[in-house]
Amino acid sequence: MAAKAATSTFRPDLVGRATIDAFKKLNPVALMRNPVIFVTEVVAAVVTVLFVRDLLAGNPLLFTGQIMAWLWFTVLFANFAEAIAEGRGRAQANSLRKARTDTMAKRMASAKDRTALQSVSALDLKVGDHVLVETGDLVPGDGEIVEGIASVNEAAVTGESAPVIREAGGDRSAVTGGTTVVSDWLVVRITAAPGSSFLDRMIALVEGAERQKTPNELALTILLVGMTLIFLIAVVTLTGLSSYAGAAVSVPILVALLVTLIPTTIGGLLSAIGIAGMDRLIRHNVLAMSGKAVEASGDVDTLLLDKTGTITFGNRMASEFVAVQGVTETEAAQIAVQASLADETAEGRSILVLAREKYGISVPDAPQEGSTFIPFSAATRLSGVDLGSKTIRKGSVDAIRKFVRETAGREVTEPQAFTQAVERIAKSGGTPLGLAENGRFVGVIHLKDVVKPDIKERFAELRRMGIRTVMVTGDNPVTAAAIASEAGVDDFIAEATPQDKLNYIRNEQRQGRLVAMCGDGTNDAPALAQADVGVAMQTGTQAAREAGNMVDLDSDPTKLIEIVGIGKQLLMTRGSLTTFSIANDVAKYFAIIPALFVAAIPELGVLNVMGLATPESAILSAVIFNALVIVALIPLALRGVPYRAMDAATVLRRNLLVYGLGGILVPFVGIKMIDVVVSGLGLS
């Protein structure tokens, strides 16, 4: 995707557009969505009026003029932060939008008749319309395939150019507007009205145009409004108090005090943080239906993970060869190799890999001349090879027993090692595969679900963050338990039916836990809807995609773990910058308060701990610092604070130290440095 290249925050093309947008966003009606910056704009306007008055009266202008300029900069910097975040999203949206424009649809008069077609604009389609999509056509809208099978290029949505098969019925019956049919034809029933399709929602989300405040953002905004009101009270009442003390303060200075105290830093960066969080998710090829879902993913307590594909590789793999008495392990392995040379199944290939890697057997590229491969069939439950008189078979234990009996033409005593190995493997959760040559037992191949190599560490990471992992599998409880303990999950649901999943989620939620899961089938839909975070796979059915609140375009169930991380990082970034913003006020007080009153009460000069040059330069430096810190923090807001999997107490200690204590100390240094420059340049 286009925006994937946008690693640098301040790309020149984005900065130009964002700068223009920053000015456009000065429109007070639009700015009211952001109360802190709106207040800043209002007081900047007040100071501007005073500046004009001074200009006309011929009063000194330098100080008021600079205060005025920096107040406007504060507003512009905040607007710029939002604009640049939107710009990054827009770059992505533009590539999506190309796919949407002017699609023409072939609307069918009835779902049955593929000849009576009417050409209409995709924008005129209604939910329930049937359309025919043929080779080379763009799918005109989101829908469900009612007839046909076709390969579809979904690169416009997923960025993946290899076409995928879509067909009526089953779990692959959904199509997305904007994708292209590259072969065959489909009859699609439209399920989303124009403007509310998947692609439309995606564009709106990344652009940030129709962005709704998420619940946590709303609560944080209330806090920021509260802080603003508190400081408004403190500053307004200062007029009466200071006039009592004979230290009356001019309006520009009161305004300067107000703007440095109200939380402009987090106020200015808040929406940029939200947009960037959404953007980060899209960079991982996950599309959230709402910002709310992103936040909820940070809160998840329990992850429901499908065993296959997430915890284990999709297929069972050979992990050992057991030989019976009189046969060496290597011999058994060699016989297994012969039986599997032409076996194209994943199990078959894994036998070759094991033989090569563990037993050092050189595996020929092709079967010997004159050998006949016997493929696996559900009836025989065997596969193997016939080499002249030699017949080699591998397959289910019962089938092998039958094969040996029939080939030998009599009852053959089963070697003890064979029986024991079969029992042991079954008990450990693996699948024993019998191996026989002619009329004798040769050994047993241990097939097992192989747990992905790094998955155990990831679960340990999650556990440190307080997240329980639950494995969902169709396996029997013995097999499930064995894999669960090997993978290190906290719990498992064996022989899981969709109802089991739903019940498990409900039960967790009753105990006050938030649950995330991913799924793709239509029968996953109820559980996806019930889960607090439901991630549907892009390859899944329309029903699953509608039920979930996120869609993973890569259809990678492991992604759930990343999604949780992104949600947490979003909240952490907000919290850290809020803390930083509030902590900054301490230093600003020590800059401004002595400056305000030192003329009337010279002894208050002792509060000027930074040793700022003059009252004017002190006030100016605080205002400048306040404006510049917004710009300085834009990269952090967009990138998010560094995030690692740690328990809450450790994270809190670390972030409190960096953003709390740092927030108190940094402005002391910053304001002092600006003061040196300001007074050095003679600006005050």
Next chain:
Amino acid sequence: MTVVGWLQILVILAAVVAFAVPLGAFMSKVFANERTFLTPVLGPVERGFYRVSGIDPAREQGWLGYTLGMLAFNAAGFLLLYLLLRFQGVLPLNPQSFPGLSPHLAFNTAVSFVTNTNWQSYGGETTMSHLSQMAGLTVQNFLSAATGIALAVALVRAFARSGAKTVGNFFADMTRATLYVLLPLTILTGLAQVAMGTPQTFEASATVQTLEGGEQTLALGPVASQIAIKQLGTNGGGFYNANAAHPYENPTPLSNALTIWQMLVVSTALVFAFGRLVGDRRQAVAILSVMGLLLVTGIGIAYWAEAAGTPVLAAAGLDPTGGNMEGKEIRFGLAASSMFAAVTTGLSDGAVNAMHGSFTPIGGMVPMVLIMLGEILPGGVGSGLYGILVIAIISVFVAGLMVGRTPEYLGKKIEAKEMKMAILAILILPTAILGFSSVSAVLPAALSGLGNAGPHGLSEIYYAYTSAAGNNGSAFGGLSANSPWWNTTLGLAMLLGRFAYIVPMMAIAGSLVAKTKLAPSSGTFPTHGPLFVGLLAGIILILGGLQFFPALALGPIAEQVQMLAGKTF
């Protein structure tokens, strides 16, 4: 500062904690409606009250019903007290034949006692009949305290329950707080105060011959019964004008220690009860640690400032090692006076055993700041607990995000609704204090009441509104407040500080009680342990400091730096 001084302070604090632990356990039983050792005696009395007033204690109320019940009850209490004060002249038990109070004074006083403020614009022994003192003021001392406890218990239930609708029955909670907690403690400690020399009589006065041979009239009355609940219920309204500095109200260093203990014990026990009711006593320890940490810091600063004295006193030839004894009783000394000043304002008591206005500017700023911080250290009975829980909600919200989860406190998610109400609640104090102070600072009608000029005069203004809005009731001294402007605006400040805070606080309770209690995990923001203690203390200081720093810079801070330069007012 001396070792003996600090020992006094620590012994009293240790005695408070030692008694508060079992008292907290007892209170948690009382409010869980479990049987206690007092049930056989008080159970029939309690049921009698319910029968007479037609209350079904088992029928619980939602937050709104609870709040409305509380408001109606307090409105009725206000009206009764107002009428009693206006008409005390024609009512019995008035041996000195005091006339009824003026409308603005009666308004101010009635509001003052109903809101647990006990600001006194009047001199008790020269204004109030025995009936007003006993049936009016002392009754409200009980009821305003019981109201605070009931409200705190309602908020605690909101945290303890999961997905519920009701927070308790106000009338039952209030009755239980009075009968099982306040009444027995008042009887016990009141008797102890009588034993230490506090009068308890219907006599109006005693006339005695002084050593010089002159005649002196000593005001008497039912003193001990009133001052026991005045301290236990963190009311603070004295029988005498001089309050706890008066030798009959507070005769000895031992009675002084007892009254400090009385002030602290119920609020502290309530925190322990909170821990038991939410099922996690570590939470109580954390909250109490914050309270203790900041309170002891306050005591320390006041003690240090007073012991350091002032260069002006030294220049006048006084022994600098004696510290600043102006406005303090010799029988209590620096340590006990500094501790009393900090405790009475860290709580919402307002009794004084020394004149805060005569402290050094920084020493006098300590009680002022302790009220400005919200009177949550440990705060008034009930009001301290619900006050610090509201700040905890804000702290958890700010810092809780930093662990990457929607903030939660005690298993309840903190969302927009709670933030809105918490912000409304914490806006009350700066609005009332700074708003009224700013107007008074330029209003001639207000300025005429000031006793001093310059920053000290400003401190008098701050202190009055701070004390009123914080429902503290202590006076700085120097301000003549018995005038229509002061009586009316201070009365309004008291009403705002009490009820405008309670309504949003109860709305939080209503919202929280309905939420599912979330199970804690290692990803949950930990609200116990030193990290949270530091965080909560930091937020309390920063939040309070940021609001009031500019104002304080013009008042006590300016006065201190000028005093050090040799300038006084």
